[in-house]
Amino acid sequence: MERLWKAAFTVGGVAAIGAFVFWSLYKEWLSLPIFSQITAEQTFVVMLVFLGLTFLSLLAAFALHIIGGRSPDDAFPLYEKFREGLSSPEENIAQIERVANSSDPKKEKYLREAASLPSISFIEVDAINQALEDISKKKIVSNLKERMRQKEIARIKEMLPISDDPMFKPIMISSKYWRYVNRKNHPQYKKMNNFIGIVLVKGFNEEAIALSRELENEFRSVS
Known part of the structure; x- marks a missing residue:
């Protein structure tokens, strides 16, 4: 059944599915005894209301499907840019923070791979290690450059x-x-x-x- 609805959505979109659902319900709906007691104009108004509610329900279901099926933030493009190197040391450190604060479940893997790159700077290695420590403690990773600067100047x-x-x-x-x-x-x-x-x-x-x-x-x- 799930495959049937996916195929229908792919071919016809929301409009086609809406029309099908509306027509399926419409046939049973018109057979209700109440419609023999109201005028044609009243029936038309009720039909419009029913159609509007059906369409809104379909939109809500579609929105929930999109939100529910959305994958976590993909940190790989951020990692790729970091590996290539951005315009300044500050930007490179900021990119580490972006990767570390993403919801990508692979972010720690990307950070460890980045730390092993032969060309990156000492501050980037230290910042990555600090970011991994912050992640393990469920902290937001921030202000890495200043934290690393203070430690290094003192050293x-x-x-x-x-x-x-x-x-x-x-x-x-x-x-x-x-x-x-x-x-x-x-x-x-x-x-x-x-x-x-x-x-x-x-x-x-x-x-x-x-x-x-x-x-x-x-x-x-x-x-």
Whole structure:
């Protein structure tokens, strides 16, 4: 019977089903004794009311069918965009939140797959792990970027060696945080990584200064 109604709906739509239901009921309805006691005009009015109620009932049933059969939010397109990378680190983190807050039952699977992508940034890995933790606690995932930023800045400050150079600390904090939030396939990522390594080992020598100037010029050219 269910297949019959699905086929009827596919071929004729709501109008065809409505006409069929109305005609099926109409034949039995007109045989009621009351219609022999009212005028033709009254019968016509009652028929219009009956037709309207039948049509509204069909619309309500159809709406319930659509709502009931609606699948959960599909997070896969969001995951695909995240994997490709959006326009900025902020957008990538926001995309993690969108996936995590969707009702897709596969969202945790997508997040774990995303965390294993070789090119994503350190902040994205940390944000994904935090999102998975929030999901396990039935929490809304939000404000990931700021939460990760605060933790990472504190970690960088704690790990930096002591230096007499007043520029050492601010430059290293900004450089290491840039490396933290940007993806490993970023055009300047490798050069920034080299700069950090040189400064930590040898200080601001000529090689480090030359790399710093190159990076500054490259950043200006794309800004």
